[in-house]
Amino acid sequence: MQKMLSNKWVILAFVAPAVLLYAMVVPYPLLKSIQYSFYRWNIIGTAQFVGFQNYVRIFTSDYVFTTALKNTALFTIGSIVLQIPLAFILAVSLTKVTRLNKFFKSVYFLPCTISGAAVSLLWQFIYHPNMGIINAVLKSLGLGGWARTWLAEPDFALWAVVISISWQWFGYHMVIFLTSLSTISPEIFEAAEVDGATGWKKVWYITYPLMKPFIKISMILITTSSIKAFDNVYVLTGEGPANSSTVLALHMYNRAFLQLQYGYGAALAVILLILCVVLSGVLNKVFGTKNAEY
Amino acid sequence: MTIMWQNAGVDSTDNWMRDTLTLFQEQNPNVEFELMDNTWGDQYLTQITTLMATGRTPDVFATWTSGRMEPFVEAGRMYDLKPLLEQDPEFYNFLQAGPLASTTFDGGIYAIPYNLNGEFIYYNKQVFADLGLTVPETWEDFLNIIKTTKENGIIPIALGNAEIWTGAIPFMMIAERVGGLEAINETLAGERKWTDEIFARSGEVLQELMNMGAFEPNVNGIKPDEARSKFVMGQAALWINGTWEISILNAQMGPENYGIFSLPEIPGGKGSIDHHIVFADQAYAIGANSEHKDVAWSLLKFMFSQERQEAVVRSNVLPATKVEVDPATADARLVEALDLMAGASGTMFPWDIPLGTFLGTELNKAVQLLYMGQSPASVMQQFQRTVDDAAF
Amino acid sequence: MSSRSNIAAIAFLKLKRGLAVVLLMGLAISVLYPLAWTVMSSIRNPQEFFLNPWGLPTSINFSVYKKVWNEFYVGRALLNSLTIASLTVILSLAFSLTASFAIARMRWRFSNVVLAFLLTGLMIPGHSTIIPLYLTLIPVIEAVGAKNAILIPYVAGTLPISVFIISSYMRSLPNSVEEAAIIDGCNIRQLFFRIIIPMSLPAVASVTIFNFLGVWNELMLALVFLTKNAEQTLPLALLRFSGRFGTQWSETLATVSIAVIPSILLYVILQEKLIKGMTAGSVKG
Known part of the structure; x- marks a missing residue:
């Protein structure tokens, strides 16, 4: 067996296609981007080497960068807090098969079949000051005084996006957790019951540790996609009002493509990349790489 | 050959362009077009800059003018049309000189402007009649309109500042009335600072209007098309656009x-x-490395022919050519706008065009801060810092 | 234990269950209502759209669907999207299943290095590399056309997440799988095709859905690569309805409604695979 599973030619044949394709498309443009981050370049003209100046400007005179960095952090934490516990609880409560549960599972998954841009269009109407459903509900509850122009409130605009994106994706993480629950063998639960574990106690001591690797997957997915978040913010608030809801990826896009400072945008992208690598590393440490075994 | 222009959604430009291409093809059956007209604004900018960066510029394409066009010309992606125009004085002469100036760089003419735009204040005649209001001649009249409409439960000025360039329009108008054209053009040319007191003063005037209730309190959350629909339905008296x-x-x-x-x-x-505020916004250019420059040029000549320019007027767009607009048959509002523009003793561009893509956006953002109630003096100081920093 | 406290306990349980169903239902409504709104608003009279946005439409008008299909080539975009998304999903599975198997189940020194290399892709903000990527692929675009060329970044882009999920899943399979297979006389090909792949179907289903949705809704690469009208995918077609003069809401929402159908169908088909197997296990527990 040992011999069969370490056959070099088989390994090569299995790994090479993926690695080659990937190497063709990902590392080279990435290195190019890192190179551009040392240039002043408007995409179309000739690039001019400026050393670390783009980085210096980001940290010294870019008043939007600080907001973007802070917002990206809040965005990530907010998305995790809103989605993971909800998805976990739903997955655990929905493991029992009844007709209704099947319905719930399908319904909760629906929003992530729609593009981020379309979801954001939809939420524009939900948050709308005059015709939006949130203000309408508040008014019908006699809480008209709480009604707001949600997307134009500097303190709320970012959370508006976090809520809409969580609405879109909680069902996806629920499905990841449901998939992982299927890998837990029922004997473990039976044994636990014999030991006197019931209800949420069982969930906390048995289900949660066994699902940890999948929670890690979800955490990493949410973290990396939050750090790269773009579509939803772009469509829903367009970084406004007055940059208050901007995030790093959007700031990068605005600078690189809309304000034609590609080199500067590339420098922002490099910072974004470093952030992603560091955070994924941290998550990996926190959750461990080894699966729980029973 | 490939042809690319900005899709403006529900717009007559798109129909005009498609009709033009169909007619052109009838006369030149050998020409095949590959259309790229799906995007607008930011997305169009992304597409066209990427194509230019890689030298895959379309044969004929729409561009912005002035500061927003400059990088394209500097990079040598646009074909200089001046020699062709000079060989054809009759055609050259048919184009208006003003708009052409905004596509001229270092003596070369790199695109032909398609439309002329003015930015003005529209008023709803029904609302004015109901409240006994007339077109204002003095600032006092104007303030009175705001007061009266407000008292009668009508929004004085509809504005959709969720798209920040719309909010910049009233500010630019006020700033011209406060500081005069000369001061503004000097500032745009970098000879004067944005911290000049005329801009802070203009911000204060804008905020005085806001405090009178001239705009809706949630003006920063409203999209232009909603603001427009309020004006159309008579819920608002004025519409600035x-x-x-x-x-x-x-x-x-x-x-x-x-x-x-x-x-x-x-x-x-x-x-x-x-x-x-008068400007040519869209212009048509030929890609510098187009392999079909002859056809492209004859297409441009067809687009700006007498026949197609009459169609421009029929679609209620202000032409950038010298095509005759007959007041008897042309749309009354089109004629009204043309008359206002003909009577102009001076014009300026909307500032975000000469400022270019980067500073133009930053300016519009700064103006949005004014709508959020921030102190005009500090907003303008911050903007001046951005300007200084961008010039490094 | 007295029967009274028994009744109380049952009542409490029922209450708890009832409360849970109410909460689940509430969540379901919060998901379904906006989606129903999307469809409803697309068939609503456009004038009514701003006036009575959340109520039931007073009149129903399907003509907008005909309009987007015929005048705005949504049908063509749908076909482009379907081709591109399906090809991406299939190619991506082929690449990632083999790679994951070698990484997760075979024994060699650099398996973790290769995995880490592939996973870097999770962290790369896509927008930042578009321009150099496009520059690299120009020869390919010119040779095979943008619609085929875009498959390269699409498939490569799906590899990190696919390998991540599939290899994690394959690692969670017990070691006894290979032992049993070898005792049964399987060779490596049989082990891969007959044993590991069937056992990994839940992961394959997750990855299929995730990749399909990702490519189906992808805008940025499509925007840069597929500039010609004839090549465009659904997310690009959607842009057509927004312009300087505002958004044509009925057309937009009708196109959104059309665009979700394939995704939902795919989910419904795969869900059986996904959840049937898994719940059969946990129902006893």
Whole structure:
């Protein structure tokens, strides 16, 4: 067996296609981007080497960068807090098969079949000051005084996006957790019951540790996609009002493509990349790489 | 050959362009077009810059003008049309000199402007009649309109500042009335600072209007099309926007139900009611490495022919050529706008065009801060810092 | 234990269950209502759209669907999207299943290095590399056309997440799988095709859905690569309805409604695979 599973030619044949394709498309443009981050370049003209100046400007005179960095952090934490516990609880409560549960599972998954841009269009109407459903509900509850122009409130605009994106994706993480629950063998639960574990106690001591690797997957997915978040913010608030809801990826896009400072945008992208690598590393440490075994 | 232009959604430009291509093909059956007209604004900019970066510029394409066009020309992606124009004086002469100036760089002419735009104030005639209001001639008249409409539960000025360039329009109008054209053009040329007191003063005037209730309190959360629909339905008295709105206002409320005026002079200010924001926004160019320059040029000549320019006027777009607009047959509002523009004693660009893509956006963001109630002096200081920093 | 406290306990349980169903239902409504709104608003009279946005439409008008299909080539975009998304999903599975198997189940020194290399892709903000990527692929675009060329970044882009999920899943399979297979006389090909792949179907289903949705809704690469009208995918077609003069809401929402159908169908088909197997296990527990 040992011999069969370490056959070099088989390994090569299995790994090479993926690695080659990937190497063709990902590392080279990435290195190019890192190179551009040392240039002043408007995409179309000739690039001019400026050393670390783009980085210096980001940290010294870019008043939007600080907001973007802070917002990206809040965005990530907010998305995790809103989605993971909800998805976990739903997955655990929905493991029992009844007709209704099947319905719930399908319904909760629906929003992530729609593009981020379309979801954001939809939420524009939900948050709308005059015709939006949130203000309408508040008014019908006699809480008209709480009604707001949600997307134009500097303190709320970012959370508006976090809520809409969580609405879109909680069902996806629920499905990841449901998939992982299927890998837990029922004997473990039976044994636990014999030991006197019931209800949420069982969930906390048995289900949660066994699902940890999948929670890690979800955490990493949410973290990396939050750090790269773009579509939803772009469509829903367009970084406004007055940059208050901007995030790093959007700031990068605005600078690189809309304000034609590609080199500067590339420098922002490099910072974004470093952030992603560091955070994924941290998550990996926190959750461990080894699966729980029973 | 490939042809690319900005899709403006529900717009007559798109129909005009498609008709033009069909007619051109009837005369030149050998020409095949590959269309790229799906995007607008930011996305169009992303597409066209990427194509240019890689030298895959379309054969004929739409561009912006002035500061927003400059990087494309500098990079050598656009074909100089001047020699072709000079060989054809009759055609050259048919184009208006003003708009052409905004596509001229270092003596070369790199695109032919398609439309002329003015930015004005529209008023709802029904609302004015109901409240006994007339077109304002003085600043006091203008303030009175705001007061009266407000008292009668009508929104004085509809504005959709969720798209920040719309909020910049009233500010630019006020700033001209306060500081005068000269000061503004000097500032745009970098000879004067944005911290000049005329801009802070203009911000204060804008905020005085806000405090009177001239705009809705949630003005930063409203999209331009909603603001427009309030104006159309008579829930708002005024609507500040460009002359490209004429075709859509005509369709939605009928040309007889609204009118156009220019912002009155502000007491103590240096501006004039006859100074307008006028600019050519869209222009058509030929890619520098196009393999079909002959066909491209004859297409441009066809687009700007007498026949197709008459169609431009029919679609209620202000032409950038010398095509005759007959007041008897042309749309009344189109004629009204053209008359206002013909009577101009001076014009300026909307500032975000000469400032270019980067600073133009930053300026519009700064103006949004004014709508959020921030102190004008500090907003302008911050903007000046951005300007200084961008010049490194 | 007295029967009274028994009744109380049952009542409490029922209450708890009832409360849970109410909460689940509430969540379901919060998901379904906006989606129903999307469809409803697309068939609503456009004038009514701003006036009575959340109520039931007073009149129903399907003509907008005909309009987007015929005049705005949504049908063509749908076909482009379907081709591109399906090809991406299939190619991506082929690449990632083999790679994951070698990484997760075979024994060699650099398996973790290769995995880490592939996973870097999770962290790369896509927008930042578009321009150099496009520059690299120009020869390919010119040779095979943008619609085929875009498959390269699409498939490569799906590899990190696919390998991540599939290899994690394969690692969670017990070691006894290979032992049993070898005792049964399987060779490596049989082990891969007959044993590991069937056992990994839940992961394959997750990855299929995730990749399909990702490519189906992808805008940025499509925007840069597929500039010609004839090549465009659904997310690009959607842009057509927004312009300087505002958004054509009925057309937009009708296109959104059309665009979700394939995704939902795919989920419904795969869900059986996904959840049937898994719940059969946990129902006893």
